Amino acid sequence: MGAFGRFFKNMNRNAAMxxxxxxxxxxxxxxxxxxxxxxxxAFKEYRYSRDGFLASxxxxxxxxxxxxxxxxxxxxxxxxxxxxxxxxIFFIVLGLVIAVAMAIMLAExxxxxxxxxxxxxxxLPYFLSWVIVGYFVFSFLSLDRGVVNQVAGWFGxxxxxxxxxxxxxxxxxxxxxLWKSVGYNSVIYLAAIMGIDKSLYExxxxxxxxxxxxxRNITLPMLTPLITILTLLxxxxxFYADFGLFYQVPRDSGTxxxxxxxxxxxxxxxxKSTGEIGMxxxxxxxxxxxGFVLVITSNGIVRKFNKxxxxx
Amino acid sequence: MGRKTxxxxxxxxxxxxxxxxLSACGGGKNExxxxxxEKPVELIWYTIGTPQKDVNKVMEEVSKYTAEKIGVxxxxxxxxxxxxxxxxxxxxxxxxxxxxxFTSSWAFDYVQSARKGAFMQIDDLLKEHGQGIMETLDxxxxxxxxxDGHNYGIPANKELPAQEVWxxxxxxxxxxxxxxxxxxxxESLEPLLKTIKENEPDVYPFAVxxxxxxxxxxxxxxxxxxxxxxxxxxDYKIVNVLDTPEMKQILSTMHxxxxxxxxxxxxxxxxSMTDVQTTGKWFxxxxxxxxxxxxxxxASYGYPVVSTPASEALIYNWSVMGSMQAISANSKYPEKxxxxxxxxxxxxVLRNMVDSGIEGVHYKKAGDNVMENLDESKNYDMPTFSLxxxxxxxxxxxxxxxxxxxxxxxxxxxxQAPLLGFNFDTSKVTTEIASVNNVKEEYWAALxxxxxxxxxxxxxxxxxxxxxxxxxxxxxxxxxxDEWRAANK
Numbered sequence: 001m002g003a004f005g006r007f008f009k010n011m012n013r014n015a016a017m018x019x020x021x022x023x024x025x026x027x028x029x030x031x032x033x034x035x036x037x038x039x040x041x042a043f044k045e046y047r048y049s050r051d052g053f054l055a056s057x058x059x060x061x062x063x064x065x066x067x068x069x070x071x072x073x074x075x076x077x078x079x080x081x082x083x084x085x086x087x088x089i090f091f092i093v094l095g096l097v098i099a100v101a102m103a104i105m106l107a108e109x110x111x112x113x114x115x116x117x118x119x120x121x122x123x124l125p126y127f128l129s130w131v132i133v134g135y136f137v138f139s140f141l142s143l144d145r146g147v148v149n150q151v152a153g154w155f156g157x158x159x160x161x162x163x164x165x166x167x168x169x170x171x172x173x174x175x176x177x178l179w180k181s182v183g184y185n186s187v188i189y190l191a192a193i194m195g196i197d198k199s200l201y202e203x204x205x206x207x208x209x210x211x212x213x214x215x216r217n218i219t220l221p222m223l224t225p226l227i228t229i230l231t232l233l234x235x236x237x238x239f240y241a242d243f244g245l246f247y248q249v250p251r252d253s254g255t256x257x258x259x260x261x262x263x264x265x266x267x268x269x270x271x272k273s274t275g276e277i278g279m280x281x282x283x284x285x286x287x288x289x290x291g292f293v294l295v296i297t298s299n300g301i302v303r304k305f306n307k308x309x310x311x312x
Numbered sequence: 313m314g315r316k317t318x319x320x321x322x323x324x325x326x327x328x329x330x331x332x333x334l335s336a337c338g339g340g341k342n343e344x345x346x347x348x349x350e351k352p353v354e355l356i357w358y359t360i361g362t363p364q365k366d367v368n369k370v371m372e373e374v375s376k377y378t379a380e381k382i383g384v385x386x387x388x389x390x391x392x393x394x395x396x397x398x399x400x401x402x403x404x405x406x407x408x409x410x411x412x413x414f415t416s417s418w419a420f421d422y423v424q425s426a427r428k429g430a431f432m433q434i435d436d437l438l439k440e441h442g443q444g445i446m447e448t449l450d451x452x453x454x455x456x457x458x459x460d461g462h463n464y465g466i467p468a469n470k471e472l473p474a475q476e477v478w479x480x481x482x483x484x485x486x487x488x489x490x491x492x493x494x495x496x497x498x499e500s501l502e503p504l505l506k507t508i509k510e511n512e513p514d515v516y517p518f519a520v521x522x523x524x525x526x527x528x529x530x531x532x533x534x535x536x537x538x539x540x541x542x543x544x545x546x547d548y549k550i551v552n553v554l555d556t557p558e559m560k561q562i563l564s565t566m567h568x569x570x571x572x573x574x575x576x577x578x579x580x581x582x583x584s585m586t587d588v589q590t591t592g593k594w595f596x597x598x599x600x601x602x603x604x605x606x607x608x609x610x611a612s613y614g615y616p617v618v619s620t621p622a623s624e625a626l627i628y629n630w631s632v633m634g635s636m637q638a639i640s641a642n643s644k645y646p647e648k649x650x651x652x653x654x655x656x657x658x659x660x661v662l663r664n665m666v667d668s669g670i671e672g673v674h675y676k677k678a679g680d681n682v683m684e685n686l687d688e689s690k691n692y693d694m695p696t697f698s699l700x701x702x703x704x705x706x707x708x709x710x711x712x713x714x715x716x717x718x719x720x721x722x723x724x725x726x727x728q729a730p731l732l733g734f735n736f737d738t739s740k741v742t743t744e745i746a747s748v749n750n751v752k753e754e755y756w757a758a759l760x761x762x763x764x765x766x767x768x769x770x771x772x773x774x775x776x777x778x779x780x781x782x783x784x785x786x787x788x789x790x791x792x793x794d795e796w797r798a799a800n801k
Contacts, residue, residue: 025380045739050642052407060413070746074780163581164763196397251581254754255764261754269753270746274424274738279746 020083042067042282060278063125067282070270076261089207090174091181092231099182100223101260103189104215119190123185130244137249166257177242188230189223196222228302228309236295239263239287263287278284336479347383353645354385355652358400359414359637360698364389365608365691370669377662382651396420398466400666404430408468409641411649414698415465417630422638423735424455426464431638432646433462441650445656449703450723456632465638466653467532471602471719473726474631476527476623479609482507484515484595492620493761498526498565501596506602508595517518517574520685524755525600526562527623528553533789535630537745537752538777541730541793543626548730550790552782554774563770566762579761580774589613600631603718607710620753627726629735635697656700663704675706682707689733734796736789744781751758751776 011018038057045063047158049055060073071077109115125133140147149159162168196219204214241262250260267283295311303310347353351410352375360749367388375385391399400413415422415431425431436444438454445466446454453467478501480492488511490504505517530553540553553559569575576582587596592615599605601619609617637656644716655662660681668675668683669692676685683706689707696702714717738745755773759763 046405046428048407048641050429050432052642053405056405066743070743073743074747074750074776076747076750076780082384084337090702096443117346150620161577164758165577233584252753254756254758255580257754262749266750269747272398273421274742274745275405276742276746277459279742 033080038281039154039285041278042285044278045274046276046278046281063278067276067278068286070279071263071283071286072268077260080261080263080266083259083310084241084264085238087173087177087241087262088234089172091177091232092172092238094178095181095185095234096227096231098178099185100189100220100227102182104219106186106190107193107219108211115286121188124183125180126184128249130242133176133180134244134248134275136194137172138251141172163251163253166256166259169250169256169259171244173249177245180245185230189226192223192226193219225309227310228306232295232298232302232311237289238294239290241265241269241297315595317498323370325709337381338665347645347648349380351384352379353383353648354387355389355411355645355649356409357386357401358410358414359388359390359641360393360396360416360419361390361394361695362693364693366669366688366691367672370692373651373670374662374665377665378652380660381662384645384648384649384652386652393419398772401425404428404640408640409642409644411645412637412639412653415638416638416698417633421684422465422633422636423459424738426459426638427737427739431464432641432643433464434466434646434650435462435644437639437650438463438466438737442654443645444654448658448703452627452723453632454636454729456627456629456732457636458733460737465633465636465793466657466700468631468635468637468697468699469657469703470635470697472631472723473625473627474620474634475601475625476604477598477601477619478596478622479599479617479645480504480593480596481594481621482618483592484512485618492618495620496622498562502569503657505569505597508574509572509574512595514593516588516594517596519570519573519585519588519597519656519691520579520761521585522580522761523584524579524598524757524760526559526566527557528556528562528758529623530556530558530618531626531628531731532630533731533734534738535791536756537748537785539782539786543729545730548793550793552774552777552786554770554777560770562768563759563762563766567762567765568762573649575762580757580763604712604715611708611710625722625726626729627732628729629732634734653700658701658704660704664699664706667705668692677706678709682709684709697741717728731793735799736792740787741785742782744785747780748777748785751782752782787790 010043026101026263039056042059043064044057045066046060046258049059049273054074106115106119109118128136141149143149143159143163144160149303153159162172186293200218200222201214204218241264243264246260246262246265247268250256253260263283271280299311315490367390371386371388378384379387394415399421400415404425405412414420415425417423434442449467450472451468452472453469455462457465457467458464478495481492484493485489488507491506492504493531494502495504505752508515508517528540528677529543530551531543531548532540532553539550541548541550542556548757565610566575571577585594585597592613592614599609599619601621602608606617606619609619637653638652639646643649656666657663664683665671668685669689671677673686674689674692675683675685687709696705703719707713707715751773753777755769759766760770
């Protein structure tokens with residue numbers, strides 16, 4: 001029996017399961033794998049052909065790594081890479097700690113109705129678009145009408161032009177990001193906590209463990225696999241910045257670029273007027289390549305310590 | 313071959329087959345000759361502007377008319393101002409079916425898109441099917457919109473030169489009996505701004521947003537990149553406009569105004585002044601003018617606006633290419649598209665139907681070439697300048713009868729800017745342009761609105777521009793400019 005025979009036998013046996021994954025598989029083929037062929041645009045000077053998209057790709061001339069040059073041509077390269085990576089590290093670490101802490105607190109609240117209220121309140125910002133969040137922040141930080149400057153005025157502090165002074169923006173960016181995303185992540189962790197076998201806690205209580213010991217010795221170890229998986233996935237995206245956060249929230253203010261310019265906004269600003277598709281593809285390819293390498297490496301490290309917690 | 317490789321090859325061939333099947337669906341080939349009144353062909357037309365409710369209704373009427381005349385029907389798609397450039401860039405890059413599209417110097421960049429191959433070269437089409445256009449259009453338009461000696465789009469017949477003006481909200485001019493006739497330079501504006509600042513705390517004295525470009529007597533090689541030649545140049549030397557004494561002076565004046573509170577505090581991050589214009593809480597700003605523009609502005613804001621010149625009227629590349637219609641490189645019916653554009657630019661019936669809608673529904677005639685909007689016109693309010701020859705359009709009842717004669721006079725009086733007809737080919741410096749654009753985004757708005765002190769920021773900006781490769785771009789532009797001058801002596 002050849003490979004194909006075995007293949008069909010396998011198919012037959014798992015037909016029901018395979019039908020279930022079919023939609024997702026198709027989705028991945030059409031929207032993730034097929035478009036991957038477009039990567040070659042990154043190595044071409046893309047010019048339009050009258051015979052359509054594929055002909056344009058084929059007829060455009062090869063330019064090697066020329067398209068990648070603009071990402072590294074100035075010392076902005078250092079700033080945007082630093083901003084992207086460092087912000088993401090903060091997001092990952094703080095996001096994890098706060099989301100897990102919130103999830104544990106929510107789980108410990110005995111009044112279930114109140115817990116639901118808190119949960120919904122924290123969850124809500126996740127659904128707002130960055131444009132709206134940008135205006136929220138603006139209503140706080142506006143020079144002449146912002147809440148912050150007015151309150152400062154009561155105490156005799158001079159109003160501050162927030163949108164042209166980069167000093168406090170790293171903090172503002174991190175706080176706004178956490179405000180928007182922590183609710184969502186804590187719901188995921190909360191679900192995991194709810195799934196922990198209650199008898200473990202009962203046994204611990206009988207042995208005289210207090211709340212803190214229960215959290216440290218039961219909840220956290222039970223959450224570790226989920227924490228690892230989510231963190232690994234986040235590391236894969238460490239070279240992607242949330243465009244809306246870094247573009248809308250600082251209102252695209254030029255004087256703040258030293259702390260708000262990230263790879264995504266840099267690519268957007270450099271290419272929005274020229275429309276060089278080859279160069280934007282190159283930037284995207286570069287980001288995913290680094291992300292890929294980082295996921296593989298960190299997964300390898302996780303495997304070293306604990307095989308069960310690794311993604312693959 | 314191991315099993316793994318085999319299944320990989322299978323997957324790969326599956327991928328290839330699928331991409332071929334998909335692409336086959338997309339690319340239909342040219343059919344036999346159609347395009348008669350009985351069997352009209354459909355032209356797909358993309359143009360700029362806030363989508364209007366009645367577009368399809370009006371295009372049905374337009375199609376009836378054009379089917380009879382030249383055997384085409386028209387499907388118009390409108391894309392809003394802010395989205396137009398990016399959507400059209402994606403559409404042309406992916407080879408979407410389009411026949412005619414709006415292009416210009418300021419939205420969906422004409423020169424760059426033509427160089428990338430988005431448009432059909434129309435030299436011959438114009439001679440065969442566009443004689444009407446060649447007769448009615450001021451030759452300066454077709455001449456000024458040539459790229460490397462060829463035409464790729466049809467400019468709308470409208471005002472040729474651009475004249476900068478100061479606009480004033482007349483309400484405040486009258487209230488404080490201000491003399492606007494003595495205003496010409498930015499500095500001469502100061503006493504007026506001062507009066508308003510002292511007496512009207514709720515009004516922006518000088519309405520400036522992040523798109524502000526102070527007027528300096530220079531002709532830019534690329535809009536909003538700091539390389540330009542002086543307007544009275546004789547040696548055509550490209551300079552960094554941020555290094556010129558004129559720009560330095562203007563920027564320090566702007567900063568002075570900003571500190572004095574004449575300019576909105578958030579100017580550098582404000583996208584537009586539309587809200588302020590609607591409420592009328594502004595006193596002065598700057599705009600580009602055309603004959604009887606005061607009427608136009610007053611009508612659209614709903615309160616009187618007056619203006620006084622801030623510069624000479626000059627014909628720039630960007631004013632010539634201010635509004636064009638091009639035929640897509642992948643159009644299936646280029647001849648028909650050209651016939652349609654020819655009719656649009658010469659036939660008053662078609663032109664006014666496209667512009668104002670259906671007679672008796674959207675507007676009514678109030679004279680031979682005068683019309684009045686009806687209530688329904690709010691469902692079909694089109695940007696007149698973007699849709700071809702404006703001099704065919706009916707006058708409003710408030711317009712002077714000699715409006716189009718004045719336009720012609722204005723056009724004839726326009727002086728040519730030094731770079732008219734020169735188009736910079738950026739393909740050798742795309743990397744540098746992308747970097748320089750980033751520096752521009754960082755410093756431009758803050759400097760131009762006066763938000764930051766030019767004393768320190770100008771030097772910083774120049775340093776970063778240099779690091780990003782501005783000198784290399786300027787050298788390349790200078791080389792092309794010298795070549796162009798040698799060829800056009």
